[in-house]
Amino acid sequence: MSAIEQTEARPRGTRLPRRARRNQLLGAAQEVFVAQGYHAAAMDDIADRAGVSKPVLYQHFPGKLDLYMALLDQHCEALIQAVRDALGSTTDNKLRVAATMDAYFQFVENEGGAFRLVFESDLTNEPAVRERVDKVSLECAEAVSEVIAEDTDQPAEQAMLLATGLTGMAQITARYWLGSGQKIPRDAAAQLISSLAWRGIAGFPMQENAQENAQGGDES
Known part of the structure; x- marks a missing residue:
């Protein structure tokens, strides 16, 4: 129904x-x-x-487009803010990954179905809509990339690519989870994906550790 x-x-x-x-x-x-x-x-x-x-x-x-755009702006900003809040909720990077993944799962689970306007719009041929849909993906990835660049030795371009992979994983898996009937509880599903993401991103050393390793190599 x-x-x-x-x-x-x-x-x-x-x-x-x-x-x-x-x-x-x-x-x-x-x-x-x-x-x-x-x-x-x-x-x-x-x-x-x-x-x-x-x-x-x-x-x-x-008009109808004005109404649609107002809704799209509202929900795009809501997701961007949710990701920023998740990243700012802790300084523990493992918990940051978990909070960010959960932000996407919560957004998708929202009973109003707002995520469909953002990620499954039937109006992406409209330039203004396409611009906003691209913007939400870009800004979420940029927020994540800033943390990656600050905490690792990765240059900005590499950090952005990694962040795009992480946020893309979050969005696609959250939508799949919802569409497949939420057979796994949301918290467990988000944790499962955050574990996968963390195992990948944790392979890039923190800057302090990288500097210590470099200094150790110089001394040997």
Whole structure:
């Protein structure tokens, strides 16, 4: 059953502050876009889902693309912030990897299905959408690469390549996990992938260790 079928239509006529109304419209639009995709969704569907008239909807969003872009911006920023928070949550790199993987699994598990707008959009031929989808992958990888570059002896280009591999692994495995029916609990699934990622990234020595090894080699 789709999110639209599961949720009863909102009653019409309720007056809300502008910000609350905008959030209500975004929530309704997300349900429709996730269930139907961009092309099949109609502004009529979104207005009905929100329990408002089309003129009210158009007061806040001039068109369907504007509404879609507002949602995309919101959820792209949410994932980027989640990754940054994960990286900043500890100075232990093994725990950083685990927290970052879990951030992706949590994002994908979100019951609103926001990840489908970011990673499975049917509108990637629209340049503005493609730009935002690319941006979220790039900025998440850049955040990870900064930590790798700081903590290892890897140059920026290599650190970015490693970070892209790690974030790509997180995104793809989290989506597979959800699509395959979540047969493994989320915490266990995220931990499994973080163990795999850590075994790989831990092979690159910390800068202090690399410097100590180099000094030891000079003394021998």
